[in-house]
Amino acid sequence: MKRSDYIPKATIERLPLYYRCLEKLSAYEQDEVVSSRELGERLGIPPTQVRKDLSYYGEFGRRGVGYHVEDLKKSLAKILGINKTWPAVLVGAGNLGRALVNYEGFQKMGLQITDVIDSDLDKIGNMVGDITVRSTKDLEDIVKTKQVKIGIIAVPVNAAQDVTDLLIAAGIKSIWNFAPTRLVVPEGIMVRNEDLSVGIVSLIYHLSWENE
Amino acid sequence: MKRSDYIPKATIERLPLYYRCLEKLSAYEQDEVVSSRELGERLGIPPTQVRKDLSYYGEFGRRGVGYHVEDLKKSLAKILGINKTWPAVLVGAGNLGRALVNYEGFQKMGLQITDVIDSDLDKIGNMVGDITVRSTKDLEDIVKTKQVKIGIIAVPVNAAQDVTDLLIAAGIKSIWNFAPTRLVVPEGIMVRNEDLSVGIVSLIYHLSWENE
DNA sequence: TGGAGTTTGTGAAACTAAGAATAAGGCTTC
DNA sequence: GAAGCCTTATTCTTAGTTTCACAAACTCCA
Incomplete structure (x- = not known):
C-alpha cells in the first residue's frame, strides 16, 4: 500500500x-x-x-x-492494521482492568484481551468477564504461545514499572499504560500513555480561567 | 497572575x-x-x-x-486551577464508572466525584465506592445545590447524547466524555473526549507498519 | 573580588501542521 | 457532447509549535 x-x-x-x-x-x-x-x-x-x-x-x-x-x-x-485481530494481555484485575475487559469498542478495533494477570493471590482464579485471572508466573508462557505483542497496564502507579519490566521480559513489544507515570523502557518498545488525570486537569484549567 | x-x-x-x-x-x-x-x-x-x-x-x-x-x-x-476542589457528577454506574470513582489520581488533581447517576432502576440505590447511585431525576437538584460544573459521561454510546442533553439542561458547563462518539453541544459548553479506542488503534497502527 | 561554570528566560529560526487556492476528474442536464 | 456544478487531489500559504542561541543572573571557589 x-x-x-x-x-x-x-x-x-x-x-x-x-x-x-x-x-x-x-x-x-x-x-x-x-x-x-x-x-x-x-x-x-x-x-x-x-x-x-x-x-x-x-x-x-x-x-x-x-x-x-x-x-x-x-x-x-x-x-490501521485492524483487519486482523491483535491479542493482548492485561495486567491488573481491579476496577479499571474489569472496565477495559468489558469495553465494547475494542473488539471492533481489532483488540482482543485474551488474558488477565494479577499478582494478588486473592484475585488469581477469579473471573473477569469470561477470562480467568492468572498469576504473573504464567505471563511469559502466555506471551510466547499466543504470540501476544500488546500488554495493557492497569495496576496502581507504584507497581507499574515492575509490571513493565515483566512484560518486556516476557516478550511484549507495545505497552498501553493506564498508570499515571512515565515508564522506562528499552529502545524498540512502544509505550502509549493513557493518562486520565491529564484529561481532567485540562478541563479544570479551562473552567478556572474562563472568566478572565 | x-x-x-x-x-x-x-x-x-x-x-x-x-x-x-x-x-x-x-x-x-x-x-x-x-x-x-x-x-x-x-x-x-x-x-x-x-x-x-x-x-x-x-x-x-x-x-x-x-x-x-x-x-x-x-x-x-x-x-491549573487544582488549588481548589471541583465537584463532579458521574453518569453511568457500570464498570467504567466504578473504575473512575475509585481512581486514585483524581483527588490530587482537584476532581471530586460527589455523585453518581444511572437510569437503570436496578442500579439506583447501589453503592459505588461510598457514593449511592441516584436517579436521573435528581440530576438537576444535585447540580444546582452543589454548584457542580463538571459532568462525566461513562454510559454506552447510544445513551451518550441523551445524557449530554440532560447534563446541559441541569446546568453543567464542562463534559468529560468517555463514550466513543462526538457529542453535539451548544456554544459555551466544553467537551473533552477521552476516547480509548483511538489510543489502542494508534498502538496497533504502529505495530502493523513497523516492519516496512 | 573576579572568573568559571550553571541555569533561566526569551527572541529568532526552524520545523510541523492546518487551511486556502487551484487543478483535474466526474456527474447531470439539456 | 458541451456547459455547469460537484468533489477530490495537490500545491501553496498561513498558522502554530518546537528548538536554538544567547544574554542575564546566580553560585562556588580561589
Whole structure:
C-alpha cells in the first residue's frame, strides 16, 4: 500500500475517527458514498483535512462523487492494521482492568484481551468477564504461545514499572499504560500513555480561567 | 497572575505532567530545587520546552539555580486551577464508572466525584465506592445545590447524547466524555473526549507498519 | 573580588501542521 | 457532447509549535 514518507501524528489520531464514522454510516445509512464534507461534518473536522489525511495513503475517492463507504472502510482497516485481530494481555484485575475487559469498542478495533494477570493471590482464579485471572508466573508462557505483542497496564502507579519490566521480559513489544507515570523502557518498545488525570486537569484549567 | 495572551494547547497538556512530577519530587526527594533539565528528563521533554512552557505564566525559576520544587508546585496548582476542589457528577454506574470513582489520581488533581447517576432502576440505590447511585431525576437538584460544573459521561454510546442533553439542561458547563462518539453541544459548553479506542488503534497502527 | 561554570528566560529560526487556492476528474442536464 | 456544478487531489500559504542561541543572573571557589 502506498504511504507517504512522513505522516503527521495528528493524522494518525484522526484515522480511527474516520473509521468509526464509516462503520456507523455503513450500518445505518443507505448511501454507498460519502463526501469529505459529510464525513468531516460528523466529526467536526474540516473537509480539506479529511482529504489531506486520506491522501497520505493513496487516492480513495472519486472526484465529483466522494468516497465509497465500504471501500474506504476496508482501506482504513488495512491502514490501521485492524483487519486482523491483535491479542493482548492485561495486567491488573481491579476496577479499571474489569472496565477495559468489558469495553465494547475494542473488539471492533481489532483488540482482543485474551488474558488477565494479577499478582494478588486473592484475585488469581477469579473471573473477569469470561477470562480467568492468572498469576504473573504464567505471563511469559502466555506471551510466547499466543504470540501476544500488546500488554495493557492497569495496576496502581507504584507497581507499574515492575509490571513493565515483566512484560518486556516476557516478550511484549507495545505497552498501553493506564498508570499515571512515565515508564522506562528499552529502545524498540512502544509505550502509549493513557493518562486520565491529564484529561481532567485540562478541563479544570479551562473552567478556572474562563472568566478572565 | 501573569499569563501570555496566547498559550499553545500542547503546553497546557504538559502542565499537569510537570505538576505530577513535582509532586513526586516533593514527596520522595530531599532536593528543594529542580532544574528544567532534570524535570524534562523525567518526562521525556526537552529542557527548553519546559522553560518555555513555564515562561508563558511568569518567571518561576532562579538563574543558575533552578526551580524551587514547592513554590513551582504551588504556582502550577494555581495555574491549573487544582488549588481548589471541583465537584463532579458521574453518569453511568457500570464498570467504567466504578473504575473512575475509585481512581486514585483524581483527588490530587482537584476532581471530586460527589455523585453518581444511572437510569437503570436496578442500579439506583447501589453503592459505588461510598457514593449511592441516584436517579436521573435528581440530576438537576444535585447540580444546582452543589454548584457542580463538571459532568462525566461513562454510559454506552447510544445513551451518550441523551445524557449530554440532560447534563446541559441541569446546568453543567464542562463534559468529560468517555463514550466513543462526538457529542453535539451548544456554544459555551466544553467537551473533552477521552476516547480509548483511538489510543489502542494508534498502538496497533504502529505495530502493523513497523516492519516496512 | 573576579572568573568559571550553571541555569533561566526569551527572541529568532526552524520545523510541523492546518487551511486556502487551484487543478483535474466526474456527474447531470439539456 | 458541451456547459455547469460537484468533489477530490495537490500545491501553496498561513498558522502554530518546537528548538536554538544567547544574554542575564546566580553560585562556588580561589
